[in-house]
Amino acid sequence: MSNPPPRRKETRTDRPTPSDSPIRWFHGLVRQTGGAIRGALGRRDGQFAFLAVTVGYLFTYLWAIRHLTFSGTGGVDVFVVENPVPLALRQQSVFLFETVARIEVGPVVYLVGPVNILIGLSLAALVGVTLAVSIVSWRAPAACRIGAGAGASASLPGLLSGFACCGPQLLVVIGLQASAGLIAAMQWMVPVAVVLLIGTLLWVGSQVDPETM
Numbered sequence: 001m002s003n004p005p006p007r008r009k010e011t012r013t014d015r016p017t018p019s020d021s022p023i024r025w026f027h028g029l030v031r032q033t034g035g036a037i038r039g040a041l042g043r044r045d046g047q048f049a050f051l052a053v054t055v056g057y058l059f060t061y062l063w064a065i066r067h068l069t070f071s072g073t074g075g076v077d078v079f080v081v082e083n084p085v086p087l088a089l090r091q092q093s094v095f096l097f098e099t100v101a102r103i104e105v106g107p108v109v110y111l112v113g114p115v116n117i118l119i120g121l122s123l124a125a126l127v128g129v130t131l132a133v134s135i136v137s138w139r140a141p142a143a144c145r146i147g148a149g150a151g152a153s154a155s156l157p158g159l160l161s162g163f164a165c166c167g168p169q170l171l172v173v174i175g176l177q178a179s180a181g182l183i184a185a186m187q188w189m190v191p192v193a194v195v196l197l198i199g200t201l202l203w204v205g206s207q208v209d210p211e212t213m
Contacts, residue, residue: 039210068111130197
């Protein structure tokens with residue numbers, strides 16, 4: 001008498017849903033996104049994507065608000081205002097603050113505004129980390145959570161499956177990165193951009209399995 005085949009061990013998911021427990025679901029989403037960020041920044045391709053995008057976005061932002069220009073005379077010059085701290089906190093307009101120094105090196109002229117740098121760097125870091133997670137997930141398709149509803153995409157080659165999972169998010173963030181000039185020109189859009197970027201990052205994190213990155 002042959003032994004019965006072993007029963008398959010059923011896997012039970014403990015992932016809460018928004019309708020089940022919104023607070024628990026959001027906490028799990030933040031924790032999963034944090035794991036995805038650590039996994040992406042632990043790889044060389046993720047580190048390169050993060051640094052390249054962050055620096056590129058920051059330079060674009062500073063150029064858009066006219067703090068980084070190419071109007072120099074070719075020399076080297078540094079000028080710092082008196083009492084820079086109170087001046088740095090003075091607003092020119094919404095989310096645009098005064099500059100406290102002028103640095104000229106060759107054709108490059110940079111107006112130093114500490115608060116503006118902080119705003120631009122915050123936006124740049126959000127874009128950079130989101131693209132890093134998306135690119136790593138695209139290059140490592142096993143990290144993407146492609147459910148049974150993905151249909152035929154589950155049988156496609158690995159990279160294509162990865163793009164089916166994280167490609168839309170990647171395109172969204174590229175679009176946000178390309179709009180750096182618009183965000184800088186219309187300063188009231190900064191909080192909107194922050195909310196959109198954080199939402200996109202959580203969206204990307206929800207699609208990624210950090211353990212397979």
